[in-house]
Amino acid sequence: MILPSLANSLGVFFMRQNFLSLPxxxxxxxRIDGAGEFRIFFRIAVPLVLPAMAALAIILFLASWNDYLWPLLVLSDREMQTAPVALGSLIGLTRVSWGGIMVGAVMTTLPFLVLFLFLQRYFIAGITAGGVKD
Known part of the structure; x- marks a missing residue:
């Protein structure tokens, strides 16, 4: 269930564009100073695109956290259901557990809110980085 979200085309394109924007x-x-390709990548390129990586992490985390259809199709065991699928199971044919749905919605929002609060400055820097033309 995790493997399809690791090879996200949005992530590949977003990071490619950020690496191409490096001077x-x-x-x-x-290279003239004698640094190898791995050293250039890890010591120069990665720190420069760190805000974009944080923004991408938040965007992809939110997308996979809110995914409903893929876990619904793949997971058959009730104990392995993701939060959105479990919330959807609270809606029955004749009865809807509104209290449970509201509590579940708040509980599923909290991890994303905590992640955003910790990575807020990277997220804003990563999103606004492409808005300035040199």
Missing amino acids: ASLLEAA
Whole structure:
């Protein structure tokens, strides 16, 4: 269930665009100084795209957290259901457990809210990074 969300095309495209926006002169200067490709990647490129990685992490986490159809199709065991599928099971043919749905909605919102609060500055920096033209 996790593997399809790891190879997300939005993530690949978003990170590709961010790596292409890095100044080539900075990478060339590191090569001239004798740094290898792995060192350039981990010491120069990754710290520069860290805000974009944090923004992407928040976006993809939210997308997979709110996914309903894929877990509904794949998971057959009731104990392995994700939160949105479990919330959907509270709606019956003749009765709806509104109290349970409201509590469940708050509980499923809290992890995303905590993640956003911790990564807020990276998220804002990553989203606004592409808005400035050099």
